[in-house]
Amino acid sequence: MNIRVRHILQFVLAFAAIGVVHADEGMWTFDNPPTAAVQQKYNFTITPAWLEHLRLASVRLNDGGSGSFVSPDGLLLTNHHVALGQLQKASTPEHNYVADGFYARTRAEEMKTTDLEINVLMSTEDVTAAVSAAGRTAKSPKETLDAREAEIARIEKESLDRTGLRSDVVSLYQGAQYWLYRYKKYTDVRIVFAPEQQMAFFGGDPDNFTYPRYDIDFAIFRVYENGSPIHSEHFLKWNPRGASENELVFVAGNPGSTDRNDTVAELQTERDVDLPTSLAVLERRLKALHEYASRGAEQAREANELIFELENSVKAYTGELQGLRDPSVMSKKVADEDALRQKVESRDDWKATYGSAWADVSKAEAARRKLYDAQRFTQIRGSELAGLGLRIVQYVQETHKPDAERLPGFHEAQLPSLRMSLLSPAPIYVPLEEALLADALQESLEKRGPDHPFIKATLEGRTPQDAARVLLGHTKLTDPAVRKRLLDGGTAAIEQSTDPLIVLGRKLAPMAKTMHDTMEREVTGIETAAHEKLGQARFAVYGTSVYPDATFTLRLSYGSIRGYPMNGTLAPCKTTFAGLYDRSASFDNKPPFNLTPRFAVARNKIDWAIPLDFVTTNDIIGGNSGSPVVNRNAELVGLIFDGNIESLAGRYVYDETKNRAVAVHSAAILEALRVVYDAGPLADELAPPTR
Amino acid sequence: MNIRVRHILQFVLAFAAIGVVHADEGMWTFDNPPTAAVQQKYNFTITPAWLEHLRLASVRLNDGGSGSFVSPDGLLLTNHHVALGQLQKASTPEHNYVADGFYARTRAEEMKTTDLEINVLMSTEDVTAAVSAAGRTAKSPKETLDAREAEIARIEKESLDRTGLRSDVVSLYQGAQYWLYRYKKYTDVRIVFAPEQQMAFFGGDPDNFTYPRYDIDFAIFRVYENGSPIHSEHFLKWNPRGASENELVFVAGNPGSTDRNDTVAELQTERDVDLPTSLAVLERRLKALHEYASRGAEQAREANELIFELENSVKAYTGELQGLRDPSVMSKKVADEDALRQKVESRDDWKATYGSAWADVSKAEAARRKLYDAQRFTQIRGSELAGLGLRIVQYVQETHKPDAERLPGFHEAQLPSLRMSLLSPAPIYVPLEEALLADALQESLEKRGPDHPFIKATLEGRTPQDAARVLLGHTKLTDPAVRKRLLDGGTAAIEQSTDPLIVLGRKLAPMAKTMHDTMEREVTGIETAAHEKLGQARFAVYGTSVYPDATFTLRLSYGSIRGYPMNGTLAPCKTTFAGLYDRSASFDNKPPFNLTPRFAVARNKIDWAIPLDFVTTNDIIGGNSGSPVVNRNAELVGLIFDGNIESLAGRYVYDETKNRAVAVHSAAILEALRVVYDAGPLADELAPPTR
8 A cells, every 4th residue: 555645735734742652652753762662661772873773774755655775785675656656757658667567687777767856864953942932922823823934944944055955844743843854865766676566566456555465565776876876884784584473673764644633623624524525536536537547558557656546545534534433533532632631721820821722723623614625626736737837936936035935835945855846857648637637627616616716717718628628738848948947037937938837827826825824824823823832731741751743754663563353353463475376366366466477477486485564563654655664683674565454543543452554574575586576686685695 | 163053042032024135135944935036136047846956955963053965875064163063072082083183984984973963854834823823712922822832742743743754843934924844854974074173163263253264164974874874866966166256156054043033122132131141151151161171181172162162152242242232233223123113003903913012022021131130040051961950850840741731842742852962972071061060150159149049959058169069970960871761760760869960950940940931921922922923014014025034944045156345455255275374374373373284284285276265145144054055056066164254243134245154165175185185085975076
């Protein structure tokens, strides 16, 4: 499955710490590792040197996943489904690396990616004092937010200028803390190996987010700098035996987002508005995608990645919605909230400082519900290409303002990564974009009616199909050089452009700004302030042994390899290659349970008893895809690629009895490389044979 | 798992037809087969000849299961877990046929069972008119019941005398119909083959009642008459290829009991009183059993079968209780009941005839709840041996009365099977019986207090441990010859006996009679009358396209081989031998997932892609264990041995989306016999090689 991070939301989300930590719960920052808990429960001492090594061997991928260095020469291990976007972009009608896999037998054959950025976390610094001070004299939540955004932009810019490192200020513990994270950035990343998607994603959508599982969901990149592979001692040594049942293991990765500290009012909006709407949108878009894919083999190839991603989201959201609709989950959240509120109200000073937060959030949530459709359905959606026009217009408009006054995402320190994204040379399939844009515009029309300014500006009296055809048929933004000229041409270039997407972008930019300001005034500004109070209240009540909600930044989780009770019986802590052949034969080798020819042929050569996948109690979520699983010696024993179906409620609450992370076993990758893929030299580079 | 019939209850249960039949639902009598539904849904015509052949090839085993003839020379196929009791009885401290399996390479080696009775249904006859007429002039429900029981005893006796066939009157459709079932009876049944219990019950209690599954749960007997194997053309031809996905299949077997037509008031008693109490009793007894088994290898061997049976019950009851606690199940039952009541109340004649039934049942259920503990905990429980004393005393007392006045179970036509059971030479493990009796007595003491007459009579001031030791240590009833002398010695022998169990039996007999009469007056008499009205009301409202609740008599179910949605993904319609090896390796070959040496050795010889188990939509329940699965040609394609966890709520409601019967595949049995067990000749006798 795809446990990559969700698309980053337009509006800043704030996160906060959960009250009391039990069991193997928690996605811990490297600044506040769960040292005491691990010492007590597993008798293992987390040392600063151990932590530093693991941190420097761990990476974040801008495609929304995690990974790790696994050789002194820059080999990088992640999931196939994290690499999928790059494999798709590298493919052509002639070479389908997604379907057929890829193996570079020499360094010369290693294949450049187009727009993959790798981040290694170099340092972190608490900047709470400076950010908090910035809003102190403001007269409204919105003014506070603006002032803090300005201060954050200043800190990021100053850090970038001084260190040359990517510098992001991260809001942790629901805004009770702000931290400056500095990353070393790599952009020359080459594809070394990928299995066929069918084997990486064996079982397809049905098996996605479930276990027992039989997927070999890995891919290998090599990271270059100045034209040569990087060299570093900070890589994870490959342990070809993996880890045993009940053994302590750690996961280092970048969980995208959790809602563990959301108030009940927020969860109710999620349950009643956000998730049902998102599911309806996704189902609709999937229908359009399948229609497009049915037109022919090339169309199917083009649509493949997005179908994968959207089906993945449908399954994840469905599980989350079931979680929120489970009375036991919601009553636990209500009880947790009541407990904190009672503590806060038991002391006058706490009550005065934090007591209003819940009511404030409820008020903001009422506004969010009211604004929900207006905000969601008056944006360009469905088509990446169609969205480029507005983003280029905004880029030019915003970068002409002082950094402090810009919209989020356009601050000085954010520009390098933004430009990389806007100028990506990745192929664009215009007919696919057109089908999706037409569907999204039709949906907006149905939701907002023909007289809405967004609809008028976009359709200009045409049908959604016609509008999509004209907008995408006549634009020149498919050419990265055209985009670059517009980005660098300043206001004049934007004003003079007759490109239909730029013309549309000019009309939509003020609407987007108005909507952003409205949301900030009525929802996000209020909630940011209230969340900060809630985060501070938790520190006051429960002390510092808490972890923040996930923020797609580096976290450490601990746990052990353990099966769990499942559907009346036990799920084992691991599966084997025999299970892969069983499941395939059980479905008569029909898709999505078919074996590729390579795996079918290997049936009598492969050691069927070798572990394939395994489960751990580690607390992870989307964004952890590709995270290394390491043992006490920080050796690589597995590769996170999914959570079980029971883990989907983990967005809201962790349950050690059945919440499991699913990983590929280190031995399975070596066996597949050597026996199935004739890639012994790569296996040897990963796990040098002992002499 | 063990889907054998539950122990027959002391009080007559009445059964009735469900309102509207959907999908592949139903356990149909051979008199009223689902001809129209099968024709319409599967385009197959059930003919009388086809039905007769299947009926005559199907058998019921008095150990609580089903089976079928699978050769012209009397080979009988059933489940290992149905044969388990006989394998246990045939075993000794030197030869453990349960653990090690058994194969008779020659007919001379075929091993006699001690007390197995096989019934083949020869004819059925509607006797409703006679039975109903019997109670017509009675003045109370109890009098009606007594009069009908007398008439039933008369019919059975008359039929037995006239035909020599075992003759049972069965109450169907909640007593709206009574049928006389005549059986040909075989008691010379010999063991031909059994695999090791570990392979038949691979996965043990965890995998019991679940799927996907990897059990080879079969055993083979041969039925003899007059010292020679029987010969018959009515056997099922073995189809070595089995059946395909979505193929129509039938199951002929003896489902034990269902509660599909229970009123909501009855289900509430089951949910709130009966199942929770039964689970507490079972857990307690299992604790005592495990304590006993821990004393040594021989004790473990002795306790094995009962542990299996009790764990099986715990799992089944737990699933049933979950079903009743599932709001969607109970609200469906409420809706069904409301629908029928509204129909009944819509016509004055129906209302007058049937309208009081629900209130009557509710009143009886209130009495049942009040009497529940008094009835349940004032019986000799736990020990088969200890119960023999009372049963022998009752046998002598009752058989001296006119047939019509006897307690249920002691009527003339029931005596042959009763005597076979009372005189069984099967080994009795006294220390095991003692441990269980002590535990049950302790429980009764806790529940009813030291001053209750039952407790006083049983303990006589001793501790439960001391009482159990003395009662079982001094009795001579372990010897079948002693029992026979008492049974045949008449009142004098009983009165003069100083055997402690007979002495106790004399004291308990009047108490048991009083309790029986109380229950009949306050509960069963009222409910039998009310159920009859409900059954008739269903016929009036819904017509005759309904099936009766299960009664451990021969039924036909239809369905197809189909996977189902499970725990977020799909369960395949079949598993393979590869899955067996996967599951074993996944648990590091630890019990209950360990392979026996024979199967471990066969790893490289067996064809791993051969189907092992499969699932069908057929509607079955405990008692169907060992039932044949046949195709349109009435060829054997599989062997029912379990239901999935989702089927446990099937006691109350059938759900085609996920209720599945689990069967061993016909090909798996042949492969195991030939490749694993070196039993090629037996495989050839079952499925003669085509020339």
